[in-house]
Amino acid sequence: MSDKVVEIRDLYKSFGDLDVLKGVDLDLHREENLVVLGRSGTGKSVLIKIMVGLLKQDRGQMEVLGQEVSNLTPKELNALRLKIGFSFQNSALYDSMTVRENMEFPLVRNIKNLTKKEITYKIEELLDAVGLPQTINQMPSELSGGQKKRIGVARTLILNPEIMLYDEPTAGLDPITCVEINNLINEVRERYKTTSIVITHDLACAKMTGDRMAVLLDGQFRAMGTFEEVFPHAEDRRIKSFYDYNFIES
Amino acid sequence: MAEEADDRKPFLSKKIDKFFTGLADAWNFVRRFWQEVFLPPYEFKEVIHQCYRIGVESLPLISLTGFIVGIVFTNQSRPSLSEFGATSWLPSLISIAVVRAMGPLVTALIAAGKVGSSIGAEIGSMKVTEQIDAMEVSATNPFKFLVVTRVLATTLMIPILVMYTDFVALIGSFLNVNANELVSLSTFFVQIFESISFLDIWSSVLKSLLFGFTIGIVGCYKGYHSSKGTEGVGRAANSAVVISMFLIFIEELLVLQVVNAIRGM
Numbered sequence: 001m002s003d004k005v006v007e008i009r010d011l012y013k014s015f016g017d018l019d020v021l022k023g024v025d026l027d028l029h030r031e032e033n034l035v036v037l038g039r040s041g042t043g044k045s046v047l048i049k050i051m052v053g054l055l056k057q058d059r060g061q062m063e064v065l066g067q068e069v070s071n072l073t074p075k076e077l078n079a080l081r082l083k084i085g086f087s088f089q090n091s092a093l094y095d096s097m098t099v100r101e102n103m104e105f106p107l108v109r110n111i112k113n114l115t116k117k118e119i120t121y122k123i124e125e126l127l128d129a130v131g132l133p134q135t136i137n138q139m140p141s142e143l144s145g146g147q148k149k150r151i152g153v154a155r156t157l158i159l160n161p162e163i164m165l166y167d168e169p170t171a172g173l174d175p176i177t178c179v180e181i182n183n184l185i186n187e188v189r190e191r192y193k194t195t196s197i198v199i200t201h202d203l204a205c206a207k208m209t210g211d212r213m214a215v216l217l218d219g220q221f222r223a224m225g226t227f228e229e230v231f232p233h234a235e236d237r238r239i240k241s242f243y244d245y246n247f248i249e250s
Numbered sequence: 251m252a253e254e255a256d257d258r259k260p261f262l263s264k265k266i267d268k269f270f271t272g273l274a275d276a277w278n279f280v281r282r283f284w285q286e287v288f289l290p291p292y293e294f295k296e297v298i299h300q301c302y303r304i305g306v307e308s309l310p311l312i313s314l315t316g317f318i319v320g321i322v323f324t325n326q327s328r329p330s331l332s333e334f335g336a337t338s339w340l341p342s343l344i345s346i347a348v349v350r351a352m353g354p355l356v357t358a359l360i361a362a363g364k365v366g367s368s369i370g371a372e373i374g375s376m377k378v379t380e381q382i383d384a385m386e387v388s389a390t391n392p393f394k395f396l397v398v399t400r401v402l403a404t405t406l407m408i409p410i411l412v413m414y415t416d417f418v419a420l421i422g423s424f425l426n427v428n429a430n431e432l433v434s435l436s437t438f439f440v441q442i443f444e445s446i447s448f449l450d451i452w453s454s455v456l457k458s459l460l461f462g463f464t465i466g467i468v469g470c471y472k473g474y475h476s477s478k479g480t481e482g483v484g485r486a487a488n489s490a491v492v493i494s495m496f497l498i499f500i501e502e503l504l505v506l507q508v509v510n511a512i513r514g515m
Contacts, residue, residue, distance in 0.1 A: 052387045078389040092384035096372070106388035109291075159388070 003030040005163060005195045006051065011060035013046055020046050022219030024060070028163075033189055033196045035210030037203070037242070042216045044199040045089070048165045051197075052084050053077045065162065082110055085156030085194070089168040091148035093140040093155070099127070100136050103155050110159060126154040129191065130184060146177035153184060157192060164188060164196040170205045182208040203231070203243060215239055279471045283401055286394050293399050300403035304365050308411060311360055316415035319356055320422025323347060328430070337431055341438050342445035344423045349446050353416040354454050355502060358461035361408055362494035366469040369400050370490030373473025374483035382474075397474065401466035408462030409455050416454075453509040460501050468494045 006028035013021040020043035028034050036044050049055040050062050053069050062069045067080055093102050103123045107114065114122075127133045130150040140148060149169060156164065166185060170178040182205050188194055198209050206213055206227065213230045215223040223230045223239055231243040324344055331337050373396055376382050385392040424438045469490040476486035 049383075054383055054386060081387050081389045084387070086384070086387040088380045088384055090379055092380040094376075094381055094384070095379075105385075106390065109390050110388070156388075 004028070005030050005032075005065060006197075007061070007063040008047075009061040009063075011047075011050070011062060012058045013043065013050065013055065014058060019219055021057075024216075024220060026214065026221060028195060028197065030195055031189065031193055033185070033198065033209055033211045034214060035198045035200060035206040035212070036214050036216055037201060037206055038216035039201060039242070043219060044216055045167050047216070048086070048167060048197060048199060051165065052081055052086055082159050083162045085153075085159070085161035085164045087149070087152050087156050087164065087166045087169060089171055091140075091145075091152035093143075093148055093151060095140045098137050098139055099132075099143075099151055102140070102151065103127075103158055106155065107158050122158060126157055127151075129157070129187075130154045144177075146173050146180060149173070149181055150184060153188065157188065160192070161194060164194045166196065166198045166200075168199055168201075170200060170202045175204075178202065178205060179208070181205075185209045201242075215242070275475065276471055279397075279474070280467060282393060283398060283467060286391070286398050287402070289394075291394070293395055296395060296399040297402050297406075300399050301407050304361075304403050305407040305410060308361060308364055308407075309414075311364060312357060312411055312415055313418050315356060315360055316353070316418035317422040319352060319415075320344070320348065320419035320424075321426050323352065323419075324423040324426040340427050340431070341423070341433070341441035344427075345420065345442035345445045346450070348416050348419045348423070349450050349454055351502070351506075353419060354412045354457045354461060355498070356419075357412045357415045358408060358458070358465065358498045359495060361404070361411065361462075362465050362498060363491055365404060366465045366490045366494045367487040369404075369466065369469030370472040370476075371483055371487035373397075373400075373470055374476035374486035375480075377474060377476050378479055378483060393474075397467075397470040400470055401463060404466030404469075405459055405462040408465065409458035412454060412458040449509065449513060453505060457502065457505045460505065461498050464497045464501065465494050468497065 004027050006026065008024055008026040011021050011024040012019070024047065026034075036047065038044050046055060050057050051064055051069065053072070056070055064080060065083060067076070069077070069080070072080060093099075094105065097105065100123055103126065104119060107119060107122065123136065124133060127136055130153060132147055132150055132154070135143060135147060135151065140151075143151065153164075153166075153169075164185075169181050169185060173181065185196065185198060186209060189196055196209075198205065200206055210227065213223070213225065213227055214221045215230060217236075217238055222236055223234065230239065234240045234243060324340060327340060327343055328337060331339055331343065373382075376396070382392045382396070385395060420439075420442060424433075424435060427433050427438060428435070472486040472490040472493070473483075476482040478485075
């Protein structure tokens with residue numbers, strides 16, 4: 001059996017006149033952490049939204065866990081989505097629900113016949129895993145940005161996904177919280193054996209979490225490899241400047 | 251290319267295009283509601299939660315408005331009736347006005363302002379903060395959870411609120427009539443029930459169902475299609491109220507024609 005979890009070939013996506021993805025190719029292997037880097041508006045988030053069927057490609061192939069996403073029926077797509085965890089940039093916690101209700105929401109709708117005790121156990125276990133057991137009865141508005149991100153990750157983990165997609169996990173957070181989130185991403189992979197794609201423009205996050213970097217420029221991946229292979233001696237001026245702006249050298 | 255061609259279109263043509271595209275979108279939204287409402291899974295718990303929010307939380311405002319409407323309408327009608335020495339007809343006049351038109355209309359307009367705007371803003375903010383996307387990627391149908399439940403709740407609760415408003419308005423009217431004409435409670439209500447027919451009640455319930463559906467579906471549609479961040483949320487809430495109120499008046503007019511035609515048979 002192939003260890004490829006995601007296979008993208010010649011993927012195109014545009015919005016009106018704006019061509020965002022122009023022939024993207026990518027392979028993602030089991031239990032790999034891939035970091036997709038690029039400036040704002042280069043289509044990084046679009047790529048992972050196509051992966052979960054929130055957007056549809058114009059043409060090209062997007063195969064996730066051996067299934068072409070664009071050909072799936074709504075029922076098949078939902079079955080696939082249960083295997084993918086999506087951590088949103090702004091956490092996307094349901095702000096009319098407590099942390100417990102936020103975590104219960106996907107669980108009770110997708111796994112039937114769970115007792116209250118089992119649900120509580122699962123929620124508490126995951127809140128422990130992200131280091132926030134005390135927040136269980138709090139509302140999202142009472143949490144800090146970093147706490148919201150952690151709860152967002154815990155909520156996606158509740159369905160035991162095989163693939164984790166992190167959209168800008170460290171955006172808007174202070175450096176210390178960024179490191180905590182990066183550690184959490186690594187812990188999630190180790191503990192739950194997930195395959196991950198991390199979308200970011202934060203090179204510190206990329207370096208800490210990624211096995212492999214993929215730099216998205218002009219709608220295509222222009223560089224791919226380990227951090228050391230892609231940066232710091234990049235020949236492409238744009239990749240080089242991306243590195244220089246992140247790690248300001250004297 | 252398509253956008254360039256669109257830019258060259260005259261202003262009026264673009265407006266007409268936008269209007270008909272919006273109309274088609276709205277039609278598809280309503281059609282989707284009717285497709286999804288009968289299909290499992292059924293979100294009964296959320297429907298009850300929304301019924302509670304819509305019904306119970308609207309009660310104070312509806313009570314106050316209904317009571318004031320009853321008093322004011324009675325007070326304003328008295329001089330005209332007394333010119334003909336017909337103040338004894340006040341209970342009949344008030345009951346017909348309240349049950350046939352004012353009760354449903356006042357309740358629906360208040361609900362459009364309170365409930366419609368809150369639905370538009372709530373779903374709109376969920377949309378711009380990606381909460382709807384989060385629901386979708388967790389294999390939950392957000393349309394069913396957010397739209398179907400709210401539309402069902404408004405459709406069920408507005409008729410109940412209308413009956414309550416009718417009752418409160420009639421109590422307000424009774425207090426006024428009792429203070430001025432010394433009419434007893436039993437006489438007042440006997441006169442009321444003699445004046446209103448089964449058709450009046452039936453048409454009032456039918457109208458209320460229609461108003462409730464309109465408030466829910468317009469609020470949800472506007473919220474579900476909001477964009478451009480917080481500005482878009484505000485715009486969604488505002489247009490939910492304006493469009494609901496406009497449609498409520500149109501529906502009132504149409505139902506009135508139908509009921510009058512039935513009454514004339």
